[in-house]
Amino acid sequence: MPSASKARPKPTESQWAAVRGSRIHGKGMFATRSIPRGTRIIEYTGERIDKDEGFRREELRRRRAARGGDGCIYTFELNSRTDIDGRVLWNTARYINHSCEPNCESQIVRGRVWIVALRRIDPGEEITYDYYYDYAHYREHPCRCGARKCAGYIVKAPQRWRVRHAAAEAGRKR
Ligand SMILES: [Zn+2]
Numbered sequence: 001m002p003s004a005s006k007a008r009p010k011p012t013e014s015q016w017a018a019v020r021g022s023r024i025h026g027k028g029m030f031a032t033r034s035i036p037r038g039t040r041i042i043e044y045t046g047e048r049i050d051k052d053e054g055f056r057r058e059e060l061r062r063r064r065a066a067r068g069g070d071g072c073i074y075t076f077e078l079n080s081r082t083d084i085d086g087r088v089l090w091n092t093a094r095y096i097n098h099s100c101e102p103n104c105e106s107q108i109v110r111g112r113v114w115i116v117a118l119r120r121i122d123p124g125e126e127i128t129y130d131y132y133y134d135y136a137h138y139r140e141h142p143c144r145c146g147a148r149k150c151a152g153y154i155v156k157a158p159q160r161w162r163v164r165h166a167a168a169e170a171g172r173k174r
Helices: 051-066 157-173
Strands: 017-021 027-031 040-044 047-050 075-077 082-085 104-109 112-117 126-129
Touching: 040 104, 047 051, 051 075, 051 082
Parallel strands: 104 126
Antiparallel strands: 017 027, 027 126, 040 112, 047 082, 075 082, 104 112
C-alpha cells in the first residue's frame, strides 16, 4: 500500500555538483569537486509521459512562451513512445544550462537519462550539455553560454551551421 501522506519526491542530489546562480542563465549546476571524465553526475528525472501528452504539453509551453513566460523545453525524448517531462521541482538537473561547448552530454542508459562528463571537470566549473534543440524555432531560444564558438542560439551542434547560414544571408540583404 502507498503511504497515506502523498509526499512529493525529494529533489535529486549529486555528490559531484550543486545548484548556484549562473552567468549563463538564472541558476546552474557547478562542480563541487574534480569530476573524472565519464562520470554520471546526476540523473535527469521527471514525469514519464506518452507522446500525445508530450505534444499537448509542448502546445502549452509554446503558448506560455508567447505570453512572455518560461519558454524552456524540459521534455526529454526517451524513445519513440515515451518522453520525460523534467519540469518538476524534484528534478535538480533541470537547472543545468546549455552550452555550445559543453563539458557533459546526456546519455540514455536502460530507460534513464544521465548527465555524463565528457572530460575532466574542475571544481567550480559550470556543468553544461547540448540541449539538442531543433533548428526550427531557433529564434525563441537565444544562447548566452559565452563559448568562443557560441552560435547565438540554442540549437543542436549538427544544425548550428544553419543558424550561421541564416545570419550570413540576412547580412547580405542588408
Ligand atoms: Zn552558446
